[in-house]
Amino acid sequence: xxxxxxxxxxxxxxxxxxxxxxxxxxxxxxxxxxxxxxxxxxxxxxxxxxxxxxxxxxxxxxxxxxxxxxxxxxxxxxxxxxxxxxxxxxxxxxxxxxxxxxxxxxxxxxxxxxxxxxxxxxxxxxxxxxxxxxxxxxxxxxxxxxxxxxxxxxxxxxxxxxxxxxxxxxxxxxxxxxxxxxxxxxxxxxxxxxxxxxxxxxxxxxxxxxxxxxxxxxxxxxxxxxxxxxxxxxxxxxxxxxxxxxxxxxxxxxxxxxxxxxxxxxxxxxxxxxxxxxxxxxxx
Amino acid sequence: xxxxxxxxxxxxxxxxxxxxxxxxxxxxxxxxxxxxxxxxxxxxxxxxxxxxxxxxxxxxxxxxxxxxxxxxxxxxxxxxxxxxxxxxxxxxxxxxxxxxxxxxxxxxxxxxxxxxxxxxxxxxxxxxxxxxxxxxxxxxxxxxxxxxxxxxxxxxxxxxxxxxxxxxxxxxxxxxxxxxxxxxxxxxxxxxxxxxxxxxxxxxxxxxxxxxxxxxxxxxxxxxxxxxxxxxxxxxxxxxxxxxxxxxxxxxxxxxxxxxxxxxxxxxxxxxxxxxxxxxxxxxxxxxxxxxxxx
Numbered sequence: 001x002x003x004x005x006x007x008x009x010x011x012x013x014x015x016x017x018x019x020x021x022x023x024x025x026x027x028x029x030x031x032x033x034x035x036x037x038x039x040x041x042x043x044x045x046x047x048x049x050x051x052x053x054x055x056x057x058x059x060x061x062x063x064x065x066x067x068x069x070x071x072x073x074x075x076x077x078x079x080x081x082x083x084x085x086x087x088x089x090x091x092x093x094x095x096x097x098x099x100x101x102x103x104x105x106x107x108x109x110x111x112x113x114x115x116x117x118x119x120x121x122x123x124x125x126x127x128x129x130x131x132x133x134x135x136x137x138x139x140x141x142x143x144x145x146x147x148x149x150x151x152x153x154x155x156x157x158x159x160x161x162x163x164x165x166x167x168x169x170x171x172x173x174x175x176x177x178x179x180x181x182x183x184x185x186x187x188x189x190x191x192x193x194x195x196x197x198x199x200x201x202x203x204x205x206x207x208x209x210x211x212x213x214x215x216x217x218x219x220x221x222x223x224x225x226x227x228x229x230x231x232x233x234x235x236x237x238x239x240x241x242x243x244x245x246x247x248x249x250x251x252x253x254x255x256x257x258x259x260x261x262x263x264x265x266x267x268x269x270x271x272x273x274x275x276x277x278x279x280x281x282x283x284x
Numbered sequence: 285x286x287x288x289x290x291x292x293x294x295x296x297x298x299x300x301x302x303x304x305x306x307x308x309x310x311x312x313x314x315x316x317x318x319x320x321x322x323x324x325x326x327x328x329x330x331x332x333x334x335x336x337x338x339x340x341x342x343x344x345x346x347x348x349x350x351x352x353x354x355x356x357x358x359x360x361x362x363x364x365x366x367x368x369x370x371x372x373x374x375x376x377x378x379x380x381x382x383x384x385x386x387x388x389x390x391x392x393x394x395x396x397x398x399x400x401x402x403x404x405x406x407x408x409x410x411x412x413x414x415x416x417x418x419x420x421x422x423x424x425x426x427x428x429x430x431x432x433x434x435x436x437x438x439x440x441x442x443x444x445x446x447x448x449x450x451x452x453x454x455x456x457x458x459x460x461x462x463x464x465x466x467x468x469x470x471x472x473x474x475x476x477x478x479x480x481x482x483x484x485x486x487x488x489x490x491x492x493x494x495x496x497x498x499x500x501x502x503x504x505x506x507x508x509x510x511x512x513x514x515x516x517x518x519x520x521x522x523x524x525x526x527x528x529x530x531x532x533x534x535x536x537x538x539x540x541x542x543x544x545x546x547x548x549x550x551x552x553x554x555x556x557x558x559x560x561x562x563x564x565x566x567x568x569x570x571x572x573x574x575x576x577x578x579x
Contacts, residue, residue: 032400
């Protein structure tokens with residue numbers, strides 16, 4: 001009566017998206033096969049990639065803004081930016097998840113209509129109590145704070161000569177920032193920013209840990225690993241599996257960010273290019 | 285706590301809060317912050333010791349020792365640490381029970397893993413059958429401490445290894461030229477000086493350690509997160525102190541607690557860096573020397 005591997009694949013690889021995409025129930029107890037664990041945990045990576053990808057993408061632009069604000073001479077800008085970075089870097093991500101979740105469930109349930117010109121998008125405030133929106137929100141704020149600190153440090157070490165050359169060429173204001181300061185900042189921050197992206201990807205395992213609920217048992221990879229360990233009482237299979245998946249994910253990030261790193265440093269001689277170093281593994 | 289707390293429903297607001305905030309469960313909540321500090325106090329020296337061993341293994345010339353060191357550090361650092369926090373206590377617990385089972389019940393004929401059950405004989409149960417709740421808590425806490433020490437030991441090992449290599453090589457060579465053995469040179473020259481190089485890394489790891497203590501909650505320990513969830517949840521009129529969902533306030537308190545902890549330790553580490561830089565061959569050490577020499 002045991003499932004074949006192909007049946008496991010069909011039933012569970014997309015199951016993390018919800019009940020409509022696979023078996024109704026998760027495998028339970030003695031019914032659990034190795035392939036179930038392999039594919040369900042693997043399928044859960046969809047959410048890890050979603051959380052990390054969207055948070056890093058949005059957080060990147062926000063972090064640039066916060067870093068510039070923190071670097072500014074205007075106290076109306078640098079004070080709030082510094083406070084924001086302090087709060088989100090100084091407290092555990094785990095507590096941030098709890099705090100924002102309990103805040104979101106207190107919000108009045110209203111729909112906010114956002115006119116987009118061609119259509120109107122209705123956003124319901126209850127969406128914030130789901131991990132896919134609310135959890136993502138917290139991750140974005142968190143990565144914004146950490147990245148902003150890195151970008152701020154890089155802004156401070158942009159070579160003086162480059163800025164003077166920009167002035168000499170008549171660049172000023174946004175053009176100078178866009179063409180000289182920003183590329184330099186990115187280039188300097190990139191090795192540590194790669195590590196930040198890795199940390200953030202690993203922190204996506206915290207999303208479903210007890211604050212935000214996993215509706216219809218659709219969660220990320222580590223959520224399923226914990227589920228299997230609870231079911232089988234055997235930590236020696238599911239945890240190494242999820243660890244393996246994350247090592248692969250980490251290597252993919254290093255590869256991807258390495259390509260960007262090459263492009264950012266293409267004007268330097270190969271020997272002078274900073275190398276990405278894998279220094280991972282810190283929880284927030 | 286107070287005499288007037290017998291019937292809280294009839295009290296004016298400030299007295300109600302005075303009673304509410306000193307109820308038995310709230311005292312447990314305050315105590316749980318002590319548990320967090322206790323964990324930090326126990327884990328920090330253990331992780332430092334673990335890290336020292338790891339760093340020495342990384343330096344070792346003997347290939348197998350070196351390999352163990354490398355394996356340990358890279359394995360822990362390459363995998364999300366939350367996996368370790370959950371894996372180590374359960375794996376270690378099962379390992380201890382398995383060993384005890386082999387010792388105490390050699391003539392047990394059934395397999396230990398039956399389907400999804402892990403069955404050992406009565407004598408091999410850990411914590412022992414009939415142990416007090418207190419003993420169970422201590423057992424659970426020690427498991428958490430071991431998991432934390434293992435993970436953070438790997439981070440520390442890496443930092444200390446880097447710091448040992450950062451001590452100017454000329455000094456070690458000078459020591460050896462004076463006739464010290466490599467061991468003596470290490471103890472007398474490298475060990476006292478490496479800390480100033482290790483401090484930025486150690487400070488970083490300490491911050492991360494602080495920020496990972498809420499994960500104790502996942503190991504079933506009644507820490508601050510547990511009590512914040514318990515106490516904050518909405519209480520109906522069946523309870524002595526009925527109130528709506530107040531979890532957000534409890535987590536705000538936790539947030540502020542952790543902010544203070546990280547902010548305070550940042551300042552302490554700043555002071556420590558200044559102190560350790562005294563007389564060192566670094567920029568900060570030079571600056572202190574010049575400041576002192578200036579009239």
